Amino acid sequence: MLLVSAGCFLLFGNRFSTLSAQIDFSHVPAPATSESAVVYARKRRRGKKKQESQDVPEVAADYSRFSSNNQRDESIDQQQQKCREHASRLGHTILPAYEFEDRAVSGTKLEREGLNEMLEAAKQGRFNVLYLYSLSRLARESVITLPILKKLVYVYGVRCICVTEGIDTDTTGWEVIAAIFALIHEQFIKDLSAAVIRGQEGALLSGYSVGDWCFGYGSEPVPGSEQNRAGRNSKPRKIYVINTKTGSPRRSERKNGSYTR
Structure with missing residues (x-):
């Protein structure tokens, strides 16, 4: 009985394989998985975004700042001049209307008139390239510097270029370099504060x-x-x-x- 049953199964399987081989499934499209569709869609969106960005003309701006009343107003002019020179080498022209500044305002403050004006202009899309003489001009605290920098780049689509540090957000790995310099500028403020306190103590003792x-x-x-x-x-x-x-x-x-x- 078992041998008869096994023979029937073998005969049925052979018949089914023969029929399936004779049927042409080439006209039936293969179902696309959700994963392949997502990858393809993402590639298309990225390509479209890159194409659109190439069609937008580059408008350059700069932001300058000095922190103390003891510093000269010429400091702003010197920073702007360095930014204009660097911009010229990269084929950009910075118009006076797009030169933002803060005079005698500490870089440890988040709320600054010139900084807020620059961020609002970036939000409105009035410029898409920003020059800084130094990353420290943007802020002296890393918790302020990096969020502002990333908002400019990833939210407002602004290319940021720091003249002295050589940072360019159009290059790979700029986040690491910016984070290192932000910590260096923050430590400078801490060292300066300690030096001021040490000098005051010495003056009192004298x-x-x-x-x-x-x-x-x-x-x-x-x-x-x-x-x-x-x-x-x-x-x-x-x-x-x-x-x-x-x-x-x-x-x-x-x-x-x-x-x-």
């Missing part, structure tokens, strides 16, 4: 005023002390004196190069 005093006291400059100070606009050092206008004891008098009550 008997000089650093701009703070308690009620009843003030400060006055020491003539000639500016000659021993470095800097372009060096100012004389000051010492603490009693302020007579507050009703405190009479002002100190200078004797033998020092002030006494």
Whole structure:
């Protein structure tokens, strides 16, 4: 019985394979998987986006900044000049209407008038290439620098070029280079802050005023002390004196190069 059943199965399988071989399935299209469709669609969209970007003319802009009132206004002009020179070598022209700036504003601040104006112009698509003399002009904190830079590139479609660091967001791996320099510029601010505190401590230990005093006291400059100070606009050092206008004891008098009550 088993042998008969096995023979029937073999006969049926042979007959089915013969019939299937005689049927032509070439006219029936093979079903496309969802994965292949997605890949093809993505390739088409990317190609279309690249084609559209090639048809848009490049309009260049720059952003400049300096952080302290002790710096000269010429700093902005010098940064803009370097950006214009670099832009010219790459075939771009920066018009005055697209030169954004912030004067005497710290790079650790997120809200800046010139920065906000530049970002709004980028959002509106008024320019698509941005020049920076240095990445530190954009910000001095990496948590501010990198999000702004990525928004400009990936959201607004702006090509960003940093003159001194050689960063160009049109090149592969620019994110790594930008992240490294952002951390370097951030560390510079931390080192500068520590140096300022160290200098103030030294001035206090030497008997000089650093701009703070308690009620009843003030400060006055020491003539000639500016000659021993470095800097372009060096100012004389000051010492603490009693302020007579507050009703405190009479002002100190200078004797033998020092002030006494």
